[in-house]
Structures are given as C-alpha cells and as structure tokens.
Amino acid sequence: MIAIINYGAGNLRSISKALEKAGAVVKITSELEEIESADAVVLPGVGAFETAINNLQNISDHIKDSKVPVLGICLGMQLFATYSEEGGLHRGLDVIEGRVVRFPKDSGKIPHMGWNEIEPGDHPIFEGIESRYFYFVHSYYFKTKAENVIAWTEYGIKFPSAVAKGNFIGLQFHPEKSGKNGLKVLENFISMI
Numbered sequence: 001m002i003a004i005i006n007y008g009a010g011n012l013r014s015i016s017k018a019l020e021k022a023g024a025v026v027k028i029t030s031e032l033e034e035i036e037s038a039d040a041v042v043l044p045g046v047g048a049f050e051t052a053i054n055n056l057q058n059i060s061d062h063i064k065d066s067k068v069p070v071l072g073i074c075l076g077m078q079l080f081a082t083y084s085e086e087g088g089l090h091r092g093l094d095v096i097e098g099r100v101v102r103f104p105k106d107s108g109k110i111p112h113m114g115w116n117e118i119e120p121g122d123h124p125i126f127e128g129i130e131s132r133y134f135y136f137v138h139s140y141y142f143k144t145k146a147e148n149v150i151a152w153t154e155y156g157i158k159f160p161s162a163v164a165k166g167n168f169i170g171l172q173f174h175p176e177k178s179g180k181n182g183l184k185v186l187e188n189f190i191s192m193i
Helices: 012-023 031-039 049-057 059-062 180-191
Strands: 002-005 026-029 041-042 070-073 099-104 112-117 133-138 140-144 149-155 157-167 166-172
Touching: 002 031, 012 026, 012 149, 012 180, 026 059, 031 059, 112 149, 133 180, 140 157
Parallel strands: 002 026, 002 041, 041 070, 070 166
Antiparallel strands: 099 140, 112 133, 149 157, 157 166
C-alpha cells in the first residue's frame, strides 16, 4: 500500500487516481500508523511551503526517518529541502540539503507553467520513458548540489527538475498531469517498492 499524505496542500484525487492506474493500492491518510505501515509514501503538493510544512509537524520526523521509498511531487519535493525562501525563510524536512528559491525575474513568465523538457540522468525513476516532456506549475525551484540532481530543465536558467537521495525521490513536475510519460514514471516508482 502507498500512503498519500494528506497535509492540506495536495492534489490528492488526481495523484491517487494516477497511482491506481499505474497499478498501486493507495490510501490517502494523515494517520501516523498508516504512514508507518505503508510500503511507500507520496508527498503530493500544491500550495504554499509555510502552510504545508506547518501541517506536517506531527509526522515530519517519521517521514524523515522513513526507510521505504518516499516520492515528493512539486511542493512535496520542495519540502525535502533544508530551507525555503517562499514567503520568508522556513525550515524544511532537510532530507536533501538545499534551498527553495524563486525564479529570477528575467527567467521567463512566472509561474513556470506548462509542458517542458527534462534532461534525465541515469535513475530507475526514468527507465523506459519515451519522451522527455512533463507538465510543470511552479514559481520556486530546489537549489541543491549536482550530486542530488537526477534531472535538469531549462527555463531561463537550468534548474533541478528531479532530485534523489537514498530512498527520497523528488519531482518538480506533475507526473499525474503528464500523460503516458507521467504514468510510466509512477509505474517505475511502484517497481521500486
């Protein structure tokens, strides 16, 4: 069972349906017992960093200490960071060292919204994808060491569109809105369980 964490900042229904279509059994939950007994965890995300991290306070240590695969999507990925500069300076889960920063004004229209190409590295999450185009909606990006980056994207600047460290995988794009490519990425995540 994959636990989709309900922390008041997620596109819960669409990611749940996409994971089910990819072959997973899912449970949308905020209950610690269900999260701890899950085979994998998904942190979906749409919304503001500060609200999201505050809503995770009761379970943040359990997420950080998780030994199962953890997938962060969009804001969910940004929550992996040490800090976010969105709306002030806020401490993140700090599972992948780095900062969430706003796109520079000259990088293009903000938010970065729509289809864009990724340059994936050699990581199982990208195995067998046919196209490199995925759907993005974000104004901030995760600035981290290159060793943590498993995909890059250009939008005025080159930014990390996917990160990974140990059992934590973060996607800045929305696989649940990315058609066949996104479904394949979710299937790959399920195969890691």
